[in-house]
Amino acid sequence: xxxxxxxxxxxxxxxxxxxxxxxxxxxxxxxxxxxxxxxxxxxxxxxxxxxxxxxxxxxxxxxxxxxxxxxxxxxxxxxxxxxxxxxxxxxxxxxxxxxxxxxxxxxxxxxxxxxxxxxxxxxxxxxxxxxxxxxxxxxxxxxxxxxxxxxxxxxxxxxxxxxxxxxxxxxxxxxxxxxxxxxxxxxxxxxxxxxxxxxxxxxxxxxxxxxxxxxxxxxxxxxxxxxxxxxxxxxxxxxxxxxxxxxxxxxxxxxxxxxxxxxxxxxxxxxxxxxxxxxxxxxxxxxxxxxxxxxxxxxxxxxxxxxxxxxxxxxxxxxxxxxxxxxxxxxxxxxxxxxxxxxxxxxxxxxxxxxxxx
Numbered sequence: 412x413x414x415x416x417x418x419x420x421x422x423x424x425x426x427x428x429x430x431x432x433x434x435x436x437x438x439x440x441x442x443x444x445x446x447x448x449x450x451x452x453x454x455x456x457x458x459x460x461x462x463x464x465x466x467x468x469x470x471x472x473x474x475x476x477x478x479x480x481x482x483x484x485x486x487x488x489x490x491x492x493x494x495x496x497x498x499x500x501x502x503x504x505x506x507x508x509x510x511x512x513x514x515x516x517x518x519x520x521x522x523x524x525x526x527x528x529x530x531x532x533x534x535x536x537x538x539x540x541x542x543x544x545x546x547x548x549x550x551x552x553x554x555x556x557x558x559x560x561x562x563x564x565x566x567x568x569x570x571x572x573x574x575x576x577x578x579x580x581x582x583x584x585x586x587x588x589x590x591x592x593x594x595x596x597x598x599x600x601x602x603x604x605x606x607x608x609x610x611x612x613x614x615x616x617x618x619x620x621x622x623x624x625x626x627x628x629x630x631x632x633x634x635x636x637x638x639x640x641x642x643x644x645x646x647x648x649x650x651x652x653x654x655x656x657x658x659x660x661x662x663x664x665x666x667x668x669x670x671x672x673x674x675x676x677x678x679x680x681x682x683x684x685x686x687x688x689x690x691x692x693x694x695x696x697x698x699x700x701x702x703x704x705x706x707x708x709x710x711x712x713x714x715x716x717x718x719x720x721x722x723x724x725x726x727x728x729x730x731x732x733x734x735x736x737x738x739x740x741x742x743x744x745x746x747x748x749x750x751x752x753x754x755x756x757x758x759x760x761x762x763x764x765x766x767x768x769x
Contacts, residue, residue, distance in 0.1 A: 415769060417760075418444040418490055420510060421501035423451050423459050425600070426523050428471045429753030430499050431456075435476040437757070438694055439764060440497070444490055445482055452486045459484045471748075492517040497769050499756060500524060511561050519548075519559040519769055521756050527561045529626060531639065535565045537755070538762040539690040539700060540577050541631050545768060550638050562763070564756055568592050568620060568651060568660055569627040571745025574700075574724045575664065578680045579739070580632055580643065584669025587735070590624070590649040593661040595712070598747045604653060614653035621649050659712040660747045667735040674729040677739060678703050681726065693765065695758040697722040703729070710744035721749025722758065 417434070421427045422445040434442050446452075451459040457480040462468045469475050487510055490498075498514045500507060500522040507524035514520045527533045532551040534544035548560040565573065572590055579585055594617065596604045608614065625647045632643035654661075672680075681701040690696040697719025704710065704727035715725040725744040732738030745751055750758075763769050 414439060414441040415496040415764065416441055416443045416494060417497045417499060418442070418446060418495050419499045419501065420446045420487065420490075420514070421503075422456065422484065423447045424501055425470050425597075426501035426753055428460070428469065429748055430501055430756070431476060431479050432471050432473065433695065433754040433757045435478060439761060440757070442479065442482070444485060444495060445479070446485045446487050446490050449486055451484045452489070454484050456480055456482050456484060487513070490514075497521065497760060499753070499760070501753065515555075515557050515559040515561045517558050519763075520561045521760050521763075522561060522563045523752055523756055524563065525566065525623065526563070528563045528565070533561060533563065534640065535627055535631050536562050536759055537565065537570060537573060537631060538693075538759045539688045540574060542689050542762065542766075544631075544635050544640060545763060545766065547635060547638070547640065548768060562759065564752070564759065565627045565631060566620070566623045567598055567745070567747035567751030568594060568662070569624050569631070570747075570751040570755065571660060571662055571724055571743045572624065572664065573628050573631045574745065575726055575741070575743045576628070576632060576666065578684045579666055579668060579672065579677065580645070582680050583672045583676075583737070585643075585645050585666055586669060587667040588628075588645060588647045589665040590647070591663045592620075592649065592651045593654045593656070593663075594651060595656045595658050595660055595747055596653065597658050598660065599653060609653060609655050612655065615650075617651045617653055620651040624649050624651065656712045658746065658748055659716045660745050660751070661710065661712060662743050662745070663740070664743060665732055665734065665740045666738065668737045668739060671737045672739055673731055674705075674739075677729050677741075678705075690758060690762055693758060693761040695722065695754055695761055699723055701726060703727075705729075710742055712744060715744040716746050720754070721746035722754060724750065
């Protein structure tokens with residue numbers, strides 16, 4: 412099988428580095444071009460990620476993969492789209508809009524930025540959760556007269572919430588959701604959270620985060636009808652906080668369901684989803700999409716972040732909730748830098764490739 416030729420834009424940043432690692436020895440995709448800012452352009456990748464002291468600033472653990480070290484970094488304008496099948500965009504949102512628009516005019520783009528998330532003809536895809544909405548990509552191409560399309564991932568806080576809500580919504584209905592997040596410092600970016608600000612502390616507010624979660628969750632859990640997504644009719648309240656954890660978001664969730672559900676029924680539902688999940692056997696998919704714990708001390712970030720190489724969503728503390736006539740409460744753990752970021756984007760690319768969209 413000929414591998415699809417891909418480019419990574421924003422390749423020197425933390426998310427770009429996650430893409431580099433996630434695509435190492437990938438059986439379907441080959442990184443043939445990389446791009447970053449003009450400051451890095453013209454340098455070999457290994458030199459482009461050296462800091463002012465000449466030290467390699469590699470933030471994602473392990474070694475820099477051999478395949479990328481000698482590839483020369485280009486500017487955006489130097490990318491040759493005629494020699495590419497797909498672009499992974501790891502660009503900050505402010506610049507992402509212009510860059511992704513330019514790229515999508517020629518080839519498909521999978522993005523971790525929010526630049527296109529809230530457009531009517533743009534689905535926010537989580538592989539295995541709302542696969543049917545991928546058909547909107549064809550509408551998007553026609554609407555914008557593009558050869559490609561833009562498929563953004565959701566905010567990493569939305570990811571775990573939606574993944575755990577989907578089985579409950581389909582089987583038992585969901586009317587109201589209350590969520591409190593305890594988000595890792597890595598989710599704030601390199602300059603987002605200072606050590607002095609987060610050590611021995613909790614930051615009780617993350618700008619714009621709560622609005623993103625509400626909008627994105629309803630859109631992802633909605634239905635595609637007549638070429639448009641009808642948002643799910645769920646009322647969502649959330650409080651998003653930052654805690655002194657390095658990687659991985661933990662969330663406390665309360666759900667009011669339409670039909671009665673108890674912890675045993677919930678466990679059976681998640682177990683069934685594990686058997687039927689559409690992404691099973693894709694290269695980046697975990698063995699289990701969901702991990703369900705009856706141990707009340709789980710999930711814990713340090714224990715869960717390596718499960719399924721960060722691609723498994725862990726659920727624990729599942730209990731009946733007496734505030735609602737039909738209610739459930741649970742804790743979840745989702746890896747913000749794996750399933751919620753670059754590796755989740757690679758999994759999405761695999762799913763779209765398998766479905767003939769790439």
